[in-house]
Amino acid sequence: MSHIHIPDGILPFYLWVPAYLITFFIIFLVIKRMDKEQVKRVLPFTGIAAALMLIAMSVPLVIVPVHLSLAVLTGILIGPKMAFLVVFVVSVILATFGHGGITIVGINTLVIGSEVLVGSTLFRFLGKKHLTTGVIISVVVAVLVSMTMTIGIIGGAVGFEEVLPHTPHSHDENNVGNHNQETHQEREHIDEVVEQVNYLVFSGWMAVILILVVGIALEAVISLLIVRFFSKVKPDLLDTIHGFVQS
C-alpha cells in the first residue's frame, strides 16, 4: 500500500542514491547469509509470490483509490529475507513501466521492505498463539510503519507541512515574514488540492484518512483470509518458515 509513485527527476539525488546503496548493502547481506539448499527449494515459490505481489500492486482496488501490496503476506509465506529480494525485483519491474521512477526503486524497496520485515517479525511472535490477531496486528503495524516512512521521505522532499494533516490558519498571524507568507500560500494550495479529494460523502482530509483506513483494513482482511486458508490447507509451510505449527 505504501508504494511511492513519484516519477524520476523529482526527488533529490541525496535521497535516492543513499537509498540505492542501502538497498544493495541489505541485498548483499541477505544473499550472503542465506542457506543455498533452502534457497534452491523456495526459489520457484518465490517467483510466484513476486508475481502475485506484482499483480496486486498493478491493479487499483475499485472501492478505494489505492492498491494492495501483499508485502506482509509475502513475508509471512516466504520469510522476510527472500521477501526483501522479491520487493526489489517487483519495484524494478513496476518502475520499467512508469509505476514509480527507476530512481525511486531503492526508496520503494526500503519502504516496502520495512513493511515486510516488521510484518513478518510481528507475525512470528504473535501468529503462533493466535493467527487472526497475529495477522491483523502485523499488517496494520507494518503498513503504518511503511506509511510513516513514505510521509517522511515525501515530507523530506517537499516539506512536512505538505504531507501531514494540519489546520489551516492555525499559525501565529503576528509573525508573518516573507517565508511564512510563501508557506502560507503553499498550505492554502495543498488545502485546495486536498479539498478536491472525495470519498463517499466525505471530502478533504476526512476523505484522505478514510481512504487510508479502508485501504489498510482491506490489506489486513485479504492477508488474513489467505493466511487462514493457507494454514488449513498447507500448515507445514508456515511451520517451516516461522518455526511453529498452527493450532
Added chain:
Amino acid sequence: MHLAEIDHYALNGSSMIHKAQTASKAVLAVLLLSSIIISQDIYRLLGVVLVLLGLFLVARIPIWHIGHLALYPAFFSIFFAILTAQQSWVNGLVIMTKAVGAALTMLLLITTTPYVDLFALFSLFMPSLLVDIFLMTYRSFFILLDKISQLIRSIRIKGGYTPWQVIKNFRTISAMLGTLIIQSFEMSERMYRIYELRGYNGKIPIRKEPGNLTKIDFTMMALGLIVLIGVVLPWEI
C-alpha cells in the same frame, strides 16, 4: 497490466532498434535518463522527449497504444508540479516533462528488448539469485494471469459472485486467491523437481555471449552521448 502487450512488441518487432545489441540500448537508456534527471531547462527536456518520440517512430512502436503508460507518472507528478508551479509555471512543466520523459525512456527500452535479454544483461553485474528471481517472477506472472482468468470465469459460471454482497464476495475472492496460491505452490514444487533433474545448482544459465557491435549500436550510443552533452553544455536559444 500491460506486460503482455509490451512483451509482444519486444519479441515481434523487427526494426533496427530491435536488432541492436541489448547493451547499446541500455547505454542509450541510461544516457537519456541521466539527461532527463540532470536537466532543469524546459526546452532541453522537450528536446529529449522529441528525440524519444523519434526513436519510437524508428522502432515502429505504436506510441498511441502504450503512450498512456507515460501519462501515468505524469499524473503522479502533478502534486509536485502544483507545488513548484507556485514559483513559476515553467518549473511545474519541467517536473511533468521529466516524468513523461523518464517513463518514455524505460518504455522504449522494454518495448524494443525482450525481458530475457535484459535479464541476461543484469546477470553481468547482479547476483545470480536476484536474476533467477527476475526470471521466475516473469515466468510465473503469465502463468498466474492465465490461472486467475480461469478462476474468475469458473466463479462467475458457478454463481460465486453476487453484486452488493460484499462479505460473501470477499470470502470468495480470498478463497480464490488461496486456491491460486496453493496451486501455484504445488506448481513451484514441480518446477523445483524439474530444475533439479536438469542439473539446477542455484543458478539458471542465461548469460548470452555479446555479439559484435554494428553501426546502429554505435549510432545509438553516440545519440545518447550527444543528448547528454547537449543537456550539460551551456547554450541558449
